[in-house]
Amino acid sequence: MGINQILNYKLVNNFLHIYAIWLREFKVYLRERSRIVGSLFTPLLWLFIVGSGIGSSTTLSIDVNYQKFIFPGIISMSIIFTSVFYGAYIIWDRKFDFLKSVMVAPISRETIFIGKTLGGMTNSMIQVFMLLIIGLFIGIEYSLVSILQIVFVSVILSFLLTALGLGLGSRMHSLEGFQMIVTFVVFPLFFLSGALYPLDNLPDWLLFLTIFDPATYAVDALRNSTLGIATYSFEFDLFLLFCSTVITTLFGILSFRKMRAV
Amino acid sequence: MISIKNLTKKFDSIVAVDNVSLDICEGEVFGLLGQNGAGKTTIIHMLATLIKPTSGTALINGYDIIKNSSKVRKNIGIVFQAPSSDDMLTGFENLKIHSYLYSVPSELRIKRINELLKLVGLYERKDDIVKKYSGGMRRRLEIARGLIHKPKVMFLDEPTLGLDPNSRKSMWDYIQKLVKEEKITIILTTHYMEEADTLCDRIGFINKGKIIAIDTPQQLKLMIKNNNNYDDNNNTDRYIGDTIKLYFKVTEDIDAKYNNISPILTKNIEILKSFKFVKKVIEKKEVGNKNVVLILHVDDINHNLPIILKSIDNVESIEFSQPTLDDVFFTFTQGKIAEEPEGGFMERYAQYKKND
Numbered sequence: 001m002g003i004n005q006i007l008n009y010k011l012v013n014n015f016l017h018i019y020a021i022w023l024r025e026f027k028v029y030l031r032e033r034s035r036i037v038g039s040l041f042t043p044l045l046w047l048f049i050v051g052s053g054i055g056s057s058t059t060l061s062i063d064v065n066y067q068k069f070i071f072p073g074i075i076s077m078s079i080i081f082t083s084v085f086y087g088a089y090i091i092w093d094r095k096f097d098f099l100k101s102v103m104v105a106p107i108s109r110e111t112i113f114i115g116k117t118l119g120g121m122t123n124s125m126i127q128v129f130m131l132l133i134i135g136l137f138i139g140i141e142y143s144l145v146s147i148l149q150i151v152f153v154s155v156i157l158s159f160l161l162t163a164l165g166l167g168l169g170s171r172m173h174s175l176e177g178f179q180m181i182v183t184f185v186v187f188p189l190f191f192l193s194g195a196l197y198p199l200d201n202l203p204d205w206l207l208f209l210t211i212f213d214p215a216t217y218a219v220d221a222l223r224n225s226t227l228g229i230a231t232y233s234f235e236f237d238l239f240l241l242f243c244s245t246v247i248t249t250l251f252g253i254l255s256f257r258k259m260r261a262v
Numbered sequence: 263m264i265s266i267k268n269l270t271k272k273f274d275s276i277v278a279v280d281n282v283s284l285d286i287c288e289g290e291v292f293g294l295l296g297q298n299g300a301g302k303t304t305i306i307h308m309l310a311t312l313i314k315p316t317s318g319t320a321l322i323n324g325y326d327i328i329k330n331s332s333k334v335r336k337n338i339g340i341v342f343q344a345p346s347s348d349d350m351l352t353g354f355e356n357l358k359i360h361s362y363l364y365s366v367p368s369e370l371r372i373k374r375i376n377e378l379l380k381l382v383g384l385y386e387r388k389d390d391i392v393k394k395y396s397g398g399m400r401r402r403l404e405i406a407r408g409l410i411h412k413p414k415v416m417f418l419d420e421p422t423l424g425l426d427p428n429s430r431k432s433m434w435d436y437i438q439k440l441v442k443e444e445k446i447t448i449i450l451t452t453h454y455m456e457e458a459d460t461l462c463d464r465i466g467f468i469n470k471g472k473i474i475a476i477d478t479p480q481q482l483k484l485m486i487k488n489n490n491n492y493d494d495n496n497n498t499d500r501y502i503g504d505t506i507k508l509y510f511k512v513t514e515d516i517d518a519k520y521n522n523i524s525p526i527l528t529k530n531i532e533i534l535k536s537f538k539f540v541k542k543v544i545e546k547k548e549v550g551n552k553n554v555v556l557i558l559h560v561d562d563i564n565h566n567l568p569i570i571l572k573s574i575d576n577v578e579s580i581e582f583s584q585p586t587l588d589d590v591f592f593t594f595t596q597g598k599i600a601e602e603p604e605g606g607f608m609e610r611y612a613q614y615k616k617n618d
Contacts, residue, residue, distance in 0.1 A: 013365045016362050016365065019362065020359045020360075020362030020363050021363075023359060023362075024351065027350070027351055027355065028350040028351070031350045032350065096344060096345070098346050098347070100312065100342055100346060101340075101342065101347075101360075101407070102363065104311070104335060104338075105335065105360070105363040105364060106332045106336045106363075106365075107363055261307075261312040261313065262312050
């Protein structure tokens with residue numbers, strides 16, 4: 001076997017391993033119907049109850065109704081919750097022996113990490129597509145370009161956050177850790193992202209905090225492509241999202257390498 | 263096939279596995295026995311490259327578990343203590359995903375999966391979701407999963423834990439079939455002595471991380487038989503060995519009749535005591551059952567029972583027993599049971615951390 005063939009063989013196998021891990025996650029997701037319904041219900045509550053409720057007594061400085069305004073924010077929220085939860089779910093996996101059976105296979109921790117991250121990303125993206133359809137009913141207008149932009153930004157954000165969730169989850173050893181992640185990661189990510197309010201008139205201290213939330217840039221980019229409203233430029237948003245993704249991916253991989261198998 | 267050299271694992275200052283050295287041959291079924299927390303699972307986890315030894319190492323099929331862990335992984339299959347199959351997937355899907363993870367060549371994949379499902383008797387149920395499987399079926403699926411890449415060595419960590427007697431028996435059949443058909447080396451841990459006796463060629467007893475005895479089940483039983491110490495009055499605090507109970511029936515009131523039967527009994531006792539292989543004769547009256555019983559401690563019951571029965575009279579019925587691996591287990595762990603807290607090593611470790 002020549003060196004090229006060996007490399008080729010290794011590469012093909014590596015893809016196969018990642019595919020195997022992803023396939024497992026995807027099949028499990030499709031079979032847990034209650035999870036799909038449940039995860040779609042929360043964004044709908046926000047969009048229709050909070051959106052209509054607050055929207056009826058709030059006027060934004062920009063000429064758009066509140067419900068439409070928070071729609072990109074609700075897409076982000078759905079990604080934040082699904083991705084981070086999915087990642088943190090690894091605490092459960094570790095409680096049972098399933099993860100051990102994967103960790104004892106002759107594949108690298110990076111492979112497991114990438115496979116799982118893609119799995120979480122897929123779950124999030126399925127929800128994004130469902131939300132995009134719902135968007136039609138509240139009067140959001142899409143173009144081919146805007147759809148591509150939305151998908152692109154959503155893919156990056158869900159990869160970024162699944163990696164974060166996996167990294168955090170793999171360092172936790174008790175189920176209480178899950179609650180910690182919800183309180184100290186998921187909610188701040190959501191509330192600071194500008195999903196529910198415009199960034200323009202914020203007090204300085206709050207604006208300062210939003211800068212450190214990667215979801216801020218995803219919300220901004222999504223609002224840019226769906227409504228044409230934005231604080232930063234689309235390119236700037238993408239750039240910061242990329243940087244954040246690199247950071248959380250490295251964090252996730254390092255955490256996975258260090259993760260105790262038993 | 264497996265060569266363990268001075269394997270040691272410490273968790274902080276607690277020694278879980280203490281300088282274990284051991285060689286296991288190809289095709290051998292080796293049993294690791296010991297109390298909860300003795301270090302059995304820790305040894306298996308080290309051999310399976312899931313945790314790193316503090317010192318020492320082991321070779322599996324010639325590959326070092328520390329330096330060449332990925333080669334080791336390709337050569338081993340493992341069934342964990344807790345169920346580890348994915349219960350949202352079907353049996354077939356579970357095996358398929360693992361065939362990908364182990365890079366089973368695509369042209370062999372389906373054939374191999376179906377073969378294994380037939381081997382463990384799950385072929386008819388292969389498209390059912392694992393949630394619908396019974397405990398025994400899940401364990402069998404995990405064995406099939408562990409075999410997907412034709413490993414040379416298989417680790418079974420309490421393979422029949424929590425199974426009912428029927429499933430346990432059929433599990434034994436599958437394991438024996440496996441040894442015969444796949445010719446693989448098996449290391450298993452178990453708390454069921456009968457299981458170890460049935461399946462294992464050799465057994466290693468572990469206590470507090472150290473191997474304290476290794477031999478065949480037969481030899482281990484012989485070993486404890488020779489371990490009885492009789493004092494000057496021919497007493498022993500706890501006898502382990504071949505025992506015969508001879509029942510002499512007294513039909514009427516035992517106290518009135520006891521004197522009548524006594525001469526026969528005395529004669530019998532004399533005959534019995536004249537045999538070299540009878541070490542001790544204990545006389546007992548069982549008033550309620552209207553019986554007189556002689557309890558004999560003997561050597562080699564299989565050969566000597568016929569001799570005894572031929573030479574004595576008036577025996578109405580007999581009972582006899584031989585030491586089992588349970589007795590071996592108690593002998594090796596004598597007096598140590600109450601000292602240990604419940605649970606496995608990690609639980610003890612957690613307890614230790616808390617007290618620290």
